[in-house]
Amino acid sequence: MRRAPLLTFAALVAVAPASGARAADALPSWNDGPAKRSIVCFVKRVTTPGKEFVPEPERIATFDNDGCLWAEQPMYFQAFFIFDRIKTLAPQHPEWKDKEPFASVLKGDVKSALAGGEHALIEMAMATHAGVTTEEFDKVVTDWITTAKHPKTGRLYTEMVYQPMLELLAYLRANGFKTFIVSGGGIEFMRPWAERVYGIPPEQVIGSSIKTRFELRDGKPVLVRLPEINFIDDKAGKPVGIQMHIGRRPIAAFGNSDGDLQMLQWTAAGPGARFCLYIHHTDAGREWAYDRQSPIGRLDKGLEEAQARGWTVVDMREDWNRVFPFEK
Amino acid sequence: MRRAPLLTFAALVAVAPASGARAADALPSWNDGPAKRSIVCFVKRVTTPGKEFVPEPERIATFDNDGCLWAEQPMYFQAFFIFDRIKTLAPQHPEWKDKEPFASVLKGDVKSALAGGEHALIEMAMATHAGVTTEEFDKVVTDWITTAKHPKTGRLYTEMVYQPMLELLAYLRANGFKTFIVSGGGIEFMRPWAERVYGIPPEQVIGSSIKTRFELRDGKPVLVRLPEINFIDDKAGKPVGIQMHIGRRPIAAFGNSDGDLQMLQWTAAGPGARFCLYIHHTDAGREWAYDRQSPIGRLDKGLEEAQARGWTVVDMREDWNRVFPFEK
Numbered sequence: 001m002r003r004a005p006l007l008t009f010a011a012l013v014a015v016a017p018a019s020g021a022r023a024a025d026a027l028p029s030w031n032d033g034p035a036k037r038s039i040v041c042f043v044k045r046v047t048t049p050g051k052e053f054v055p056e057p058e059r060i061a062t063f064d065n066d067g068c069l070w071a072e073q074p075m076y077f078q079a080f081f082i083f084d085r086i087k088t089l090a091p092q093h094p095e096w097k098d099k100e101p102f103a104s105v106l107k108g109d110v111k112s113a114l115a116g117g118e119h120a121l122i123e124m125a126m127a128t129h130a131g132v133t134t135e136e137f138d139k140v141v142t143d144w145i146t147t148a149k150h151p152k153t154g155r156l157y158t159e160m161v162y163q164p165m166l167e168l169l170a171y172l173r174a175n176g177f178k179t180f181i182v183s184g185g186g187i188e189f190m191r192p193w194a195e196r197v198y199g200i201p202p203e204q205v206i207g208s209s210i211k212t213r214f215e216l217r218d219g220k221p222v223l224v225r226l227p228e229i230n231f232i233d234d235k236a237g238k239p240v241g242i243q244m245h246i247g248r249r250p251i252a253a254f255g256n257s258d259g260d261l262q263m264l265q266w267t268a269a270g271p272g273a274r275f276c277l278y279i280h281h282t283d284a285g286r287e288w289a290y291d292r293q294s295p296i297g298r299l300d301k302g303l304e305e306a307q308a309r310g311w312t313v314v315d316m317r318e319d320w321n322r323v324f325p326f327e328k
Numbered sequence: 329m330r331r332a333p334l335l336t337f338a339a340l341v342a343v344a345p346a347s348g349a350r351a352a353d354a355l356p357s358w359n360d361g362p363a364k365r366s367i368v369c370f371v372k373r374v375t376t377p378g379k380e381f382v383p384e385p386e387r388i389a390t391f392d393n394d395g396c397l398w399a400e401q402p403m404y405f406q407a408f409f410i411f412d413r414i415k416t417l418a419p420q421h422p423e424w425k426d427k428e429p430f431a432s433v434l435k436g437d438v439k440s441a442l443a444g445g446e447h448a449l450i451e452m453a454m455a456t457h458a459g460v461t462t463e464e465f466d467k468v469v470t471d472w473i474t475t476a477k478h479p480k481t482g483r484l485y486t487e488m489v490y491q492p493m494l495e496l497l498a499y500l501r502a503n504g505f506k507t508f509i510v511s512g513g514g515i516e517f518m519r520p521w522a523e524r525v526y527g528i529p530p531e532q533v534i535g536s537s538i539k540t541r542f543e544l545r546d547g548k549p550v551l552v553r554l555p556e557i558n559f560i561d562d563k564a565g566k567p568v569g570i571q572m573h574i575g576r577r578p579i580a581a582f583g584n585s586d587g588d589l590q591m592l593q594w595t596a597a598g599p600g601a602r603f604c605l606y607i608h609h610t611d612a613g614r615e616w617a618y619d620r621q622s623p624i625g626r627l628d629k630g631l632e633e634a635q636a637r638g639w640t641v642v643d644m645r646e647d648w649n650r651v652f653p654f655e656k
Contacts, residue, residue, distance in 0.1 A: 057529050134571055178531075191575045201385050202575030203506075203531070212571060214564040214590055221593045223571050230572075236542040243462055243540060243551050244558075245573060247519045247530030262542055265549045 026171040029164040029322040035277075036319065038312045039168065042275040043175050046251065052273045056176040060250040062242060062263060063169070065183035065190060065207075067256040067297040068279055069198060070161040071150075073288040075110070075296060077157045078185050079121065081144055083110070085128035093127075102127070122229070129186065130210055130227035137225055141192045155326060158197045162279075163325045165254075169198055177252070180204045182242055184234035184259055188225075206245045208233045234259045239266035256281065257297040261305060268309065276311040278302055283317040286327070354499040357492040357650040363605075364647065366640045367496065370603040371503050374579065380601045384504040388578040390570060390591060391497070393511035393518060393535075395584040395625040396607055397526060398489040399478075401616040403438070403624060405485045406513050407449065409472055411438070413456035421455075430455070450557070457514065458538055458555035465553055469520045483654060486525045490607075491653045493582075497526055505580070508532045510570055512562035512587055516553075534569045536561045566591035584609065585625040589633060596637065604639040606630055611645040614655070 030036040046054040066072040086096065086105045096102035101120040104113035114120060129137065150160055169179050181190060181200055187207030194200045209230040212223045233241040239262050242250065252275040253260070253267035264276040280299065281290050292300040306313050316323065358364040374382040394400040414424070414433045424430035429448040432440035442448060457465065478488055497507050509518060509528055515535030522528045537558040540551045561569040567590050570578065580603040581588070581595035592604040608627065609618050620628040634641050644651065 057523070060531075187572075187575070195385070203388075203573065205575060209572065212568050214567045214594070216593075221567065221590070221597045223567060223594075239542045239549065239551060240540050244515075244537065245531060247515070247533060262549070265544075266542070266551075269549045 026174065027164065027167050029167055029320055031319055031321050033319055035312050035314045039171075039275070039277070042252065042273060043172070045273045047175050054251055054272065057178075058248065058251065059172075059175070059177040060180065060246060060248055061172050061177045061252040062180045062182040062206075062246075062250045062254070062267070063165070064255040064257070064260045064263070065181050065185055067281065068162075068254055068260070069165050069169075069181070070157065071287060072297050073290070074152070076185065077150075077160075078125075078189050079114075080148065080151075080157075081141070081189065082121070082124050082128050083113070084144060084148060085140070086124060089128060125186070126210065126227040126229075129188075130225045132225055134188065134212060134223040134225060137188055138192050141189055145193050155324075158193055159326055160324060161197060162320070163322045163327075164320045166198070166325070168254075169200070172252070173199065178204065180206060180242075180246060180250075182233065182238050182253075182263055183207045184232070184237075187233070206233055206241045208237075236262050238263035242266065251275065253277070254279070255302070257299050258302045259297075261302045264302070264311065265305075268311070276306070276309070277314060278306045278311060279314045279316060282315050283320075283323065285317075286323045287316060354502065355492070355495050357495055357648055359647055359649050361647055363640050363642045367499075367603070367605070370580065370601060371500070373601045375503050382579055382600065385506075386576065386579065387500075387503070387505040388508065388574060388576055389500050389505045389580040390508045390510040390534075390574075390578045390582070390595070391493070392583040392585070392588045392591070393509050393513055395609065396490075396582055396588070397493050397497075397509070398485065399615060400625050401618070402480070403442075404513065405478075405488075406453075406517050407442075408476065408479075408485075409469070409517065410449070410452050410456050411441070412472060412476060413468070414452060417456060453514070454538065454555040454557075457516075458553045460553055462516065462540060462551040462553060465516055466520050469517055473521050483652075486521055487654055488652060489525060490648075491650045491655075492648045494526070494653070496582075497528070500580070501527065506532065508534060508570075508574060508578075510534045510561065510566050510581075510591055512536055512560070512565075515561070534561055534573045536565075562587045564590050567594035570594065579603065581605070582607070583630070585627050586630045587625075589630045592630070592639065593633075596639070604634070604637070605642060606634045606639060607642045607644060610643050611648075611651065613645075614651045615644060 027036055045052045046059065063069055066076050083105050086102055090096055090106055096106060101113040101116055101124060145158060148157060149155060150157055153160065172179055179200055181194060183190060185207050187205055187209045190207055191202040191205050194205050195202065211226045211228045211230045213226055215222050215224055231241065238260065249270045250267045253264050254277045255264060256279040268274050268276050278299065281288055283289060290297065291303060355364055373380045374387065391397055394404050411433050414430055418424055418434055424434060429441040429444055429452060473486060476485060477483060478485055481488065500507055507528055509522060511518060513535050515533055515537045518535055519530040519533050522533050523530065539554045539556045539558045541554055543550050543552055559569065577598045578595045579598065581592050582605045583592060584607040596602050596604050606627065609616055611617060618625065619631060
């Protein structure tokens with residue numbers, strides 16, 4: 001009797017060889033273990049006709065981005081973008097030489113630049129993300145993301161995505177799921193490359209944003225980006241962003257930090273079969289190891305709640321036989 | 329030479345009988361004329377391999393709702409909902425008996441209730457749309473929309489949708505388009521029934537909204553609707569809402585009032601083949617006839633610009649052989 005869950009999983013695979021085989025092949029970077037099994041079992045439950053079946057339009061899956069789909073150490077990648085933008089824009093802003101946090105960025109002193117915490121980061125984001133049209137900003141991001149390199153690996157940031165998560169996104173979509181990003185990062189920072197890298201189109205990207213204003217410039221309509229916060233898509237903001245953009249509660253949610261906890265709670269609280277997963281960064285060799293004490297991607301309360309509720313926790317070192325696509 | 333456009337259309341149908349035939353059959357409520365031909369010709373252009381071909385993910389079409397997909401006279405249907413909610417909630421608000429605009433609504437004096445203009449309407453919307461959870465509000469809307477009847481026709485409001493537009497939505501989707509609603513109406517007022525009535529899922533509905541707040545109530549997560557405006561999706565707000573939700577410029581946009589003008593301008597200004605269409609309410613017999621002077625759904629500047637730019641203008645009386653699904 002104690003092996004019932006395992007037997008159930010085996011039975012499911014046995015009675016539906018096609019689907020089971022597809023599932024096994026679809027997630028080759030996942031080692032056989034409880035995390036992978038919980039994913040395959042959940043997908044089987046909601047796609048098999050019967051009591052737990054979920055119609056395709058309701059198969060909504062939401063994914064955090066930083067630390068969940070791509071890496072986030074030693075600093076959120078968007079922060080590197082902000083610093084690079086400050087350096088690029090500095091000639092137009094002579095006042096930055098004597099004004100914090102800009103002065104520290106220009107001196108290459110990241111630690112001092114970030115000493116002001118969230119407030120300093122928001123000030124820098126505003127100064128570098130606003131004042132241009134949406135089309136101009138799209139081009140700035142596209143140029144940066146296709147050329148800038150990660151300080152540790154020397155790789156493009158879009159190469160530092162998790163191979164097992166790319167497989168998971170594709171596997172869910174092959175099973176009729178619609179996949180969304182729900183990130184604290186900037187919505188217009190992710191959209192220019194999310195479709196190419198993750199297969200997630202712009203209308204399925206949810207993130208933090210600044211306001212925009214419609215204008216006619218010499219008769220040509222533009223949307224101008226304003227230095228004013230519109231929405232912060234983090235913590236309790238994530239369920240709000242989900243409702244605003246999707247209008248339907250996800251049946252599966254994937255995160256890696258306390259900033260994702262409310263999204264997972266909101267997902268778990270709906271009726272029928274539900275799936276919540278936390279990625280635990282345990283792999284100091286291939287990636288990074290951090291959790292309760294980390295200023296970036298802290299996972300503390302979330303880990304408690306995952307254990308208490310029986311959510312899936314991915315042990316990156318144990319569960320993934322490959323982290324990045326460029327390995328091997 | 330003067331008949332070139334017509335010949336081009338005939339040639340397109342002739343060289344592609346399958347697609348042409350499907351198109352002709354897919355829009356039976358549209359009379360053969362310039363409006364129908366312009367639609368079919370545009371779809372042909374962007375779906376045929378060649379210079380004007382648009383890949384499926386970029387085939388975004390946006391539709392206004394009031395007066396474009398369903399009727400809006402003698403008053404926006406959501407206003408009837410607001411008035412009914414005020415009557416239902418009145419026992420919990422004894423102060424409304426002496427407080428305008430609520431007092432006039434309770435006396436059945438719609439004209440006085442609306443004398444305060446937009447400000448009065450927003451005040452009533454707040455009082456009736458906030459203070460409940462998103463799930464509770466969904467149920468209130470669903471109950472109302474499945475029972476309330478239009479004062480003139482005695483029909484359910486969801487029966488007062490335009491048959492030609494239902495056909496157009498289906499025709500575009502059959503040709504790889506993703507269809508969105510972009511309406512000044514409440515986003516959460518439309519979502520509970522838009523999928524059933526229009527085939528448009530909640531995540532493709534954009535509208536005006538109030539703020540919500542995430543809360544744990546006895547450990548159960550809820551989103552509480554707050555009496556605070558989040559976004560007004562009208563006029564210059566429409567391109568802003570489109571960018572926020574879709575993140576990609578539509579290639580086709582459909583409206584019927586000056587409130588849609590900026591959406592059409594934004595759509596028209598992109599590169600490649602573009603399609604903008606205004607519905608002109610010219611049918612006092614089967615529907616209503618109104619345009620430049622109407623307080624509801626005014627079409628004045630839009631009509632000028634449509635004529636100047638060669639956008640398609642649907643003459644409802646001439647172009648539609650059927651207006652509502654219940655006719656005949």
